Amino acid sequence: MAKVKFGSDAWVQALHNELNTSKAYEDAAKNWEGDFYFVVDPEGPIKEPMYLYMDLWHGKSREAFVAKDKDAKKPAFVMSGHYSKWKKVVSAQLDPIQALMTGQLKLKGNMVMVMKNVKAAQEIVRACTRIDTEFEM
Amino acid sequence: MWFFNSPEIAFGEGALSYLAQLHGKRAYIITDEMMVKFGFADLVRAQLAEADIETRVFAEVEPEPSLDTVRRGAELLRAFEPDWIVGLGGGSAMDAAKAMWALYERPDLSADGISPLEYLGLGKKARLVAISTTSGTGAEATWAIVLSDPAEKRKLGLGSRETLATLAIVDPQFVMKMPPRLTADTGLDALTHAIEGYTSSWCNDFADGMCLKATDLVFKYLPRAYANGDDAEAREKMHNAAAIAGLGFINSMCALAHAMGHSFGGAFHIPHGRSVSLFLPYTMEFAANAGNYRYADLARFIGLDGLNVEQQTRQLIAAVRDLENGLGSNTNVASLGIARDDYTRVLETLLDHAENDTQIVASPRQPDRSELEKLFWYAYDGKPVDF
Numbered sequence: 001m002a003k004v005k006f007g008s009d010a011w012v013q014a015l016h017n018e019l020n021t022s023k024a025y026e027d028a029a030k031n032w033e034g035d036f037y038f039v040v041d042p043e044g045p046i047k048e049p050m051y052l053y054m055d056l057w058h059g060k061s062r063e064a065f066v067a068k069d070k071d072a073k074k075p076a077f078v079m080s081g082h083y084s085k086w087k088k089v090v091s092a093q094l095d096p097i098q099a100l101m102t103g104q105l106k107l108k109g110n111m112v113m114v115m116k117n118v119k120a121a122q123e124i125v126r127a128c129t130r131i132d133t134e135f136e137m
Numbered sequence: 138m139w140f141f142n143s144p145e146i147a148f149g150e151g152a153l154s155y156l157a158q159l160h161g162k163r164a165y166i167i168t169d170e171m172m173v174k175f176g177f178a179d180l181v182r183a184q185l186a187e188a189d190i191e192t193r194v195f196a197e198v199e200p201e202p203s204l205d206t207v208r209r210g211a212e213l214l215r216a217f218e219p220d221w222i223v224g225l226g227g228g229s230a231m232d233a234a235k236a237m238w239a240l241y242e243r244p245d246l247s248a249d250g251i252s253p254l255e256y257l258g259l260g261k262k263a264r265l266v267a268i269s270t271t272s273g274t275g276a277e278a279t280w281a282i283v284l285s286d287p288a289e290k291r292k293l294g295l296g297s298r299e300t301l302a303t304l305a306i307v308d309p310q311f312v313m314k315m316p317p318r319l320t321a322d323t324g325l326d327a328l329t330h331a332i333e334g335y336t337s338s339w340c341n342d343f344a345d346g347m348c349l350k351a352t353d354l355v356f357k358y359l360p361r362a363y364a365n366g367d368d369a370e371a372r373e374k375m376h377n378a379a380a381i382a383g384l385g386f387i388n389s390m391c392a393l394a395h396a397m398g399h400s401f402g403g404a405f406h407i408p409h410g411r412s413v414s415l416f417l418p419y420t421m422e423f424a425a426n427a428g429n430y431r432y433a434d435l436a437r438f439i440g441l442d443g444l445n446v447e448q449q450t451r452q453l454i455a456a457v458r459d460l461e462n463g464l465g466s467n468t469n470v471a472s473l474g475i476a477r478d479d480y481t482r483v484l485e486t487l488l489d490h491a492e493n494d495t496q497i498v499a500s501p502r503q504p505d506r507s508e509l510e511k512l513f514w515y516a517y518d519g520k521p522v523d524f
Contacts, residue, residue, distance in 0.1 A: 027506050028492060097498050098339065100254040101298070102138045111250035115295060119492045122503075 003134035006090060007040055007050040009066050011131065016054065016064035018127035025127060026059035029120035033057055034113060035073065039080035045136045046083045056120075077109030087135050090128045096121055141343040141388050142298050144267070144278060148307035148377060155306065156184035156266070163191045164221035164266075165214055167234035169198045172226050177270060177311060181225055193217055195237075198226065201285040201292065201406070202233040204248045211240035211248075214263075223266045224302070227323070228274030228409060231267045232282045235300040238265050251282060251295040259299040267302035270311040272362075272375040273323025273410050275330055275383020277305035285403060290486070292403035294395075294495035301387075307380045309373040317363050320375075321464035324359040326410030327351060327379040328457070329394055329417045334386030336424065336431045337499040347385030349438045354378035356439050356460065363464050390499035393420040397512065400490035404483050405475060415467055418457045419515055422522035424502040425450045431501070469519030480517055487513055 004011045019025050035057075040050035051067035053075065067073060081089075085104045088094035097118070099105040107114065114121075147155040164185050172178050173196045182192045195210050214222065214237055222241070224234025239251050242259045251257075267277035280301040284293050315323075328351075334340070335348035355378050361371035397420065398413030407415075425432055433449035441456060443449030458468060467473050470480065488509055491497065504512060508524065515522050 024505060095339070095498075097254075098139065102140070103256075104138065107254050111252040111255060112247050114254065115250060115252050115293065115495065117493055118495050118498055122498065 003132050005134045006087065006136070007052065007066070011133065012052050012054070012064045012066055014131045015127060016061045018130055019056075019061040019124065022123060022127055025120065025123040028059075028123045029056065029117065030059045032059065032113070032117050032120050034076035034109065037067070037070070037073065037075045037078045037080075038086075039070075039078060040086050041080055041082045043082040043084055077107065079105055079107045081105035083136070089125060090133055092125070092129045096125050139339075139341055140298065142280065142301050143384055144302040144305040146278065146305045146307060146380065148380065149373070150309060152306050152308035153180060153184055153268070153310065155304075156181065157187035159185070159188045159190065159221060159266075161188070161190050161220040163193075163217060163219040164223050165217055165219040166192055166194045166223045166225055167198060167210060167237060168194065168196050168225040168230045170196050172196065172230070172270060177225060181223060181268065185223075190221065193219075198230045198233045200229050200408070201403075202229050203285050203287055207233055207236040207240065207248045207284060210237040211244075214238075214241040215244065218262070220263050221266060222263050223268065224276075225268045225270065227269070227271040228276040228283065231269065231274070231276035231302075232284065234265060234267065235280070235282050235296065235302070236284060238263060239297070239300055248284060249286060249293055249295065251297055251300065253280075253297045257297050257299045259297075264303040265300075266304045266306065268306040268308070268311070269376070269379065271315060271319065271323040272312050272372070272379040273326035275327060275379045275386070277302060277307060278380045278383035279387035281387055283399065283409070290403055291490050292399040294399060305380060307376055309369070309376045312372050312376050313366070313369065315366065317366065320363050320366065321359070321466055322408050322410035322414075323379070324355060324362065324375055324410070325414035325461065325464065325466060327375070327382040328355040328359070328460070329410075329413045330382040330386040330391060331355065332417065332421065332432070332435060332457070333392040333394055334382065334389045335435055336429060336501050337386075337390045337392045338501050339390045339499040340431065341389055344385045344389035347381050348389070349435065351378045351382035351385055352435050353439050354381070356456065359460065360463055391496045392500040393423070393497060393502075393504070395496035396491045396494035396500070397509075397516070399494050399496065400487045401470070403490065404487060405473070407473065411467060414461065415470065416512075416516055418454050418461075418468075419512055419522050420500075421454050421457065423504065423508070423512060423524075424500070425454065426522065426524065427502045429501045470517040471519065477517070484510065484513060
C-alpha cells in the first residue's frame, strides 16, 4: 500500500477509517463528545498551517476533512503544535500526553472531558501509528 | 524534554519550626477534624503565629475529598484572601488544599478540570505548604490531586505541575502515634509509588534514584514501624521514604496498579494505600510477563538474590507479597469481604474507570479491556498472573 502524506485529505480519511474500525478506540472513547481541530503549525517546508478536522462522538469519527481555513469550523477542542512535534507523535516517538505536559503540543477545550477520557487520546495516537505515513521532513 | 519538579523540603526532627520563618499575612490551614483533635492544627498555628501570620482553619476535609468540599473550601479562601495555604494531614487534606488553591487563584476553573495539559497561572495570590501526617501518599512532594466524584462513584486523578507545594514539611513528630493498620496501608502506598515510578514508561534518570532509595527504605523500615510504633528511627525513615517516593513517581508517573486501585477504591471505598498495593503484585507480574525487567534493578538494589533478571524480577514480586502478608494486608479482593456478585455487578464500571484513569497512561504494559478484566478477576481470586 502506498504511503499517505501526513496532513493530506487522504491521511485524515485514513485516520477516520482507522478509528471507525477500532474496537479499542470505540470502547475508550464511548463517552467522548467533542470535535477537534488538529492544527499543524508551519515549520520548515510547511509554509501554511494545516487544520485537520475530526468530529469525534461516542467512539466514532462522524466526519473528517482538511479545512481550508481555521474558520471553517468552531470545534470544541483545538490541539496544535509544530510539524516536527506532530511527526514524532504520529510516529510514536513522542507520547502525546508528555508532549502536552511539556508544551510541545497545546490543547484548548474542556479539560473535564479530557481528564476523564485519557485512554481515548492514546487510542487515537495508536490509530495514527497504523497509517503508513509519509512526512515532508 | 521532561522535568524534575520538587518543592523545598524541610525534613527531620523540628522541621515544623521552619514555618516560623515564613513571610506573609494570612494563612488558611486545610485539614480534617482529627488533626484538630490531636492538636496538630494548633502546633501549626503556633509556628505561624511566631511569624505574625494570622490563621484560619478549615477542618472539614473528609477521606477521599469530594469536588464539593473543594469548591466550598475555595469560597472560604476567596473571602479570607490568604497568601499562604497550608495542607495539613494525609493525602486527602493535602490534595484538597492543592485543589482549593487552584480554584482560589482561578475561580473560572472546574475542580475536575485541573489538568497538567494547560498553563494555569497559579501562585499569584498564595503559596502552598504541605505538611504530611502519614507516611505514604507523598502528597507533600507531588502535584498530584486525587478527588472523588460521589455522583459517578469515581476517583479522579487530577493535578498540574503548578499544584506542587512551595514548601513541604516532613516532620516525623506527626507520625509517631500512627496505628499499625494505617502504618501498613500508607507504607505500602509509598512502595507502590516507588516501584511503579521506577518501572513506568516515563521513567527517567532523575526520578530513578528516588524510586530506588524509597523502595529500599520501605523494605527495611516498614516492617519495623508496623511491628513497633515506638521505633522512632523506623518512623522517621518511613516518613522520608514516603516523600522520596512521591518525588520519584510524580516525575515519572505511576501506572496500572494505581489506575486499578483508584477505580476499585472509588467503587468500594477502600483506603487508597490498601487498594493500590493490593493490585501491585498482579500488575508487576503482568508487566514482567511481557519482558519488563526493570524490576530486576530494584531487586538487586535491595539485595535480593537471583541469577538473572528473570529470577530477580520474580524475587521482587515475591518480596512484595511477603511484605504485604507480613503486614497483615489484604492480598486479594475476596479477602476484603467483597462478594463475587457485587464485584461482577460493578465490573464494567471498574473497567471504564481504570481504562480512563490518568495513571494508566505510563503503564509499562498497557492492557486491553479483556486483559484488564482478567487482571481484576485474578486479583479477586488471588491468582498469580499467567498471561
